[in-house]
Amino acid sequence: MNLEDYTAPETEDIEIWLKEFKSTNDPKVKKQLKNLITLYYLPLVKKIAYGLARRNTDPIEDIIQVGSLGLIKAVDQFNNNYGASFKTYATYLITGEIRHYLRDKSAMIRAPRELHELCIRMNNLIEKLKIKLERTPSELEIAKELEMPVNRISEIFEADRRKQLISLDQLVFTNSEAEQSLVDRLVDDKYQIYQNLQEERMMLYDAVSVLPDSLKEVIRLSFFEDLNQSEIAQKIGISQMQVSRRIKKATFELFRIISSQNKHSD
The missing domain is CATH 1.10.10 (Arc Repressor Mutant, subunit A)
Known part of the structure; x- marks a missing residue:
């Protein structure tokens, strides 16, 4: 299928990444695909976290971190044979992880x-x-x-x-537009910490830094300011369709850049 024909990056594009994640034996490619898929779905984690946080007093940052564990777990475990979309499966695991955390935390508060x-x-x-x-x-x-x-x-x-929950930190744009942090650390499905991801983080920083300003802007507004496509369109003065195309182009450009870096490093 021609990638230029895609109109729904939330589904079809992610399916390509997930299939490649499952099929590749290259650990670098696997980690970078996990980074991209996780980055793409961080707004979903935040949406679920805010919904559950309304009924308790936990800091929202903690709940988002816990939900991020569920998202990473979903990336690791998703199988197309489940009969559900990745978004549905990820929602289930993210919600479950947060609810388990809230129940455990309530019990731990006693002492x-x-x-x-x-x-x-x-x-x-x-x-x-x-x-x-x-x-x-x-x-x-x-x-x-x-x-x-x-x-x-x-x-x-x-x-x-x-x-010590692992934080999936958002990009922090300074006045010089330098990216300060993204995925500082990741955890696997047993919650073991990957301590040596500096190389992968730098590759992702580099990929974002070379995007054209127009693509970098929609990445920031969509993924890290939690604006929907209509809000982004209104903010930067373009149509919603143009926003959708830019997001799709930006995410595929990140994948292309990182894949190219991996090949050159081998």
Whole structure:
């Protein structure tokens, strides 16, 4: 199918990225595709987060971060054979992740000081054991040192993880229009942190930085100011159809640039 004929980047274009994500064995391409798909659907995460936040007092930033975990999980696990669109599947996982978080948080509120102190004790112990053992200690080894059941250590790990949720940061445009941060860190479906994504982040920064100003502007307004296409059209004085075409062109241009960088780095 000719990409120039696409009129619905929310569905058909994403399907191409998802199929490529599933089929490629190149880890660099896989990570960059995940970045692009995640970037594209961040507004969906924010919409769901704001909807659920109306019924509780949690900081919206925390809920968005939790929802982002569900989005990444959806990218990893989506299968076309599910009989649903990716957006439907992602909505289900994002919503579920946030609701689980809110339920867990409600239970944890009962003893926040105790959990906070245990997290500090455990993390200090882990650092000492890393030096002593020259490796990361197991939960069993930590439990023995703290004289606690292993399941209690698991609970403390979970509490600590909730405090350190991975942020999918938005692009921050300064007066010089330099991109400060995007996807600082990503997590897989087991919530393990990828610590070495500096190269991939820089490739994405570079790709955004070389976009024409008109495309960079719609990326910023659509993905990071949460404006819909009608609002963008009114803001910059063009038609909604032109906005749609620019968003489609910008996202495919990012994919083209990053794919080219990957090929040249091999």
